Amino acid sequence: MAKKRLVLTFPPEVVERPVVAMMVRDYDVITNILRAEISEGEIGRMLVELEGPAARIKAGVRHLQELGVQVEDAIRDIELDDRLCISCGACTAVCQPRALKVGAPDWELVLDRDRCILCGFCVDACPLQLIKVKF
Ligand code: SF4
Ligand code: SF4
Incomplete structure (x- = not known):
């Protein structure tokens, strides 16, 4: 397949x-x-x-x-400006494929591009507008 x-x-x-x-x-x-x-x-x-x-x-x-x-x-086209990220986790809450995670040991946001389906839900969820999705 x-x-x-x-x-x-x-x-x-x-x-x-x-x-x-x-x-x-x-x-x-x-x-x-x-x-x-x-x-x-x-x-x-x-x-x-x-x-x-x-x-x-x-x-x-x-x-x-x-x-x-x-x-x-399709060009994977998610941009995350993680220099300004405060690891609030708001984007992780709306990411159904669990492409965004905040967890131990450092509690920093991690983006797994292979899991991302470019749905764009995280774009609206980020209070600092750090995420962009294009296709
Ligand atoms: S675009 Fe969708 S799948 Fe990709 S990181 Fe954002 S919420 Fe998760
Ligand atoms: S919502 Fe924005 S500030 Fe919060 S963890 Fe996600 S990218 Fe970082």
Whole structure:
């Protein structure tokens, strides 16, 4: 099984098509939508994680591209300015994948980028606005 995180950019004419359902139905690829910014009639963007046999993921992605969807590898893009962090733990409380932790022995904030799904919840939680997430 392979896993791939991609950013999909949909032109307006494709925005309303059920492409995620198609990946599951036609290619048997597990498709998790991690973030989405989509409005009817406008360009849409979606961060997805695909899981399945590599050949099926490849075929599904090729089909998306044929439909006009722009496909790019997701760049892990979480920025944390830890020089100013006061280790208050507010961001850890909203981080469901437990990518952010404050704990012994030094009680400093630790970010595990491999666990981060770029959901952005921690961005609003930080009182000092030290975290930025982009995709
Ligand atoms: S973006 Fe989401 S998963 Fe990543 S560190 Fe913040 S809350 Fe956790
Ligand atoms: S919420 Fe902000 S200040 Fe508090 S631990 Fe997280 S990054 Fe540091």
